[in-house]
Amino acid sequence: MIARLRVMKVRKVRKVLVLGLLGLTVLAGCGVAGVWAASGGFYGCTFRDEALAEELAAFAILDVRPPDAPKSGKRYSNCDEDDGFAAAGQxxxxxxxxxxxLAFYRATAAKDGWQxxxxxxxxxCFSKPYGTVTAHLSVWFPSSYGMEGEPRANAEEYGLEVTASHDGSAWC
Incomplete structure (x- = not known):
C-alpha cells in the first residue's frame, strides 16, 4: 500500500512538472511571436530596420570623397528584404x-573611428559600433560584379555603402 502511494505521488509530481513545462513553453512561444509580429511582420525587414536605413543615410562618411570624385546618382537607403538588414549608400x-x-578611404575611415x-x-570593409548595432562600411566597385554604370570618360564608378541590422545579419 505504501509503495502504491509513492508511485501515485511520483506520477502526480511528474504530471505537474510536464504540464508546467508545457505551459511555460507555450507562454514563451507567444511572447516571441508577439515581439516578432510587433517588430515588423512576417518576412524580411522590420519597422526598426526601415528606420535604421534612414539613419544610415545620414552618416557623414557617405559624403567623404577625393576631390576628383564627383557624385554619380542620388543617395539611397533601403532594407534588404531577403536578409533583413538596413543599407544606405552613395x-x-x-x-x-x-x-x-582605397588608400584614401583607409585613412579617412580610420580618422572617423571605423575599424x-x-x-x-x-x-x-570597415566596421564600428552604432548605438546597439554594428555598422559596416564598404568601398566597392560595381564593375567587379559586371554592373557597368555610365561614368565619365576615363572614370570608374565606385560605391560607399553602410549596412547594419538589429539581429546581426549585416555585413560588408
Missing part, C-alpha cells in the same frame, strides 16, 4: 588608380 566616379582611392575588417575582393 556612388561616385574616380579617375585615378584604384589603389590610390578595418576583411578586404573585399573588390574593395574594403
Amino acid at each position: 556612388y561616385y566616379e574616380h579617375t585615378g588608380p584604384r589603389e590610390e582611392l 578595418p575588417g576583411r578586404d573585399r575582393r573588390d574593395g574594403l
Whole structure:
C-alpha cells in the first residue's frame, strides 16, 4: 500500500512538472511571436530596420570623397528584404588608380573611428559600433560584379555603402 502511494505521488509530481513545462513553453512561444509580429511582420525587414536605413543615410562618411570624385546618382537607403538588414549608400566616379582611392578611404575611415575588417575582393570593409548595432562600411566597385554604370570618360564608378541590422545579419 505504501509503495502504491509513492508511485501515485511520483506520477502526480511528474504530471505537474510536464504540464508546467508545457505551459511555460507555450507562454514563451507567444511572447516571441508577439515581439516578432510587433517588430515588423512576417518576412524580411522590420519597422526598426526601415528606420535604421534612414539613419544610415545620414552618416557623414557617405559624403567623404577625393576631390576628383564627383557624385554619380542620388543617395539611397533601403532594407534588404531577403536578409533583413538596413543599407544606405552613395556612388561616385574616380579617375585615378584604384589603389590610390582605397588608400584614401583607409585613412579617412580610420580618422572617423571605423575599424578595418576583411578586404573585399573588390574593395574594403570597415566596421564600428552604432548605438546597439554594428555598422559596416564598404568601398566597392560595381564593375567587379559586371554592373557597368555610365561614368565619365576615363572614370570608374565606385560605391560607399553602410549596412547594419538589429539581429546581426549585416555585413560588408
